[in-house]
Amino acid sequence: MTDQHTTIIAPSLLAADFLHLADAIQMVNKSEADWLHLDVMDGRFVPNISYGLPVIEQVSKACKKLRDVHLMIEEPHLYIEDFQKAGAQVLTVHLEACVHLHRTVQQIHSLGMKAGVALNPHTPVSLLVDIIGDLDLVLIMSVNPGFGGQKFIPHTLKKIMELKSLVQSTGSKALIEVDGGINLENAPAVIQAGADVLVAGSTVFHSKDPKSTILALKGQVL
Numbered sequence: 559m560t561d562q563h564t565t566i567i568a569p570s571l572l573a574a575d576f577l578h579l580a581d582a583i584q585m586v587n588k589s590e591a592d593w594l595h596l597d598v599m600d601g602r603f604v605p606n607i608s609y610g611l612p613v614i615e616q617v618s619k620a621c622k623k624l625r626d627v628h629l630m631i632e633e634p635h636l637y638i639e640d641f642q643k644a645g646a647q648v649l650t651v652h653l654e655a656c657v658h659l660h661r662t663v664q665q666i667h668s669l670g671m672k673a674g675v676a677l678n679p680h681t682p683v684s685l686l687v688d689i690i691g692d693l694d695l696v697l698i699m700s701v702n703p704g705f706g707g708q709k710f711i712p713h714t715l716k717k718i719m720e721l722k723s724l725v726q727s728t729g730s731k732a733l734i735e736v737d738g739g740i741n742l743e744n745a746p747a748v749i750q751a752g753a754d755v756l757v758a759g760s761t762v763f764h765s766k767d768p769k770s771t772i773l774a775l776k777g778q779v780l
């Protein structure tokens with residue numbers, strides 16, 4: 559999607575203190591984070607409900623970083639324009655939730671957003687073969703979607719490597735984003751496997767010094 563040499567860090571607001579969202583956004587604004595990851599859950603595609611359009615609209619007004627919206631919802635095509643109006647800049651839908659994935663990607667692009675497709679841990683990378691050339695981003699779920707604070711599933715490292723070869727062999731511009739259970743211990747291996755973007759919720763927001771943790775995830779320890 560963009561020329562970049564250092565890993566993009568996208569803190570996930572899901573792990574922030576919801577009573578003090580403004581403080582969380584100011585921290586992200588002042589940090590070396592590149593994006594803000596926003597997780598939308600509908601209680602149907604995943605067994606949890608997070609936050610939705612009104613929250614993203616307000617967050618977008620305050621957030622100076624790119625808004626990376628991860629839709630864990632059924633029938634996401636019904637809400638593409640709503641999320642664009644709320645301030646989404648990258649909009650990611652789940653392959654498992656889309657019957658007409660190519661059409662949904664076209665819809666996202668027609669509204670001026672970057673388009674991402676997310677894969678659950680059990681969904682093979684090979685299912686992207688006929689869409690990879692149209693994508694700006696592929697999100698590899700490294701936990702089962704629905705909750706923050708879960709443990710990284712090790713076999714997803716192999717999927718990141720498979721996706722990296724697919725991207726390289728097809729000349730796709732898609733960035734590889736990895737989401738779930740990322741911490742300071744596994745981040746180097748995830749980057750080594752081919753990740754361009756690391757999502758980190760608990761590791762950033764539950765740390766004593768979130769700004770330093772963001773730098774450390776980038777491999778630039780203070």
Ligand SMILES: O=C(CO)[C@H](O)[C@H](O)COP(=O)(O)O
Pocket residue numbers: 570572573595597628630701702703704705706707708737738739740757758759760761
């Ligand atoms: O999509 C997600 C969960 O479905 C979140 O982005 C992810 O879980 C981040 O949280 P953590 O870093 O705590 O695992």
Ligand SMILES: [Co+2]
Pocket residue numbers: 570595596597628737757
């Ligand atoms: Co997410």
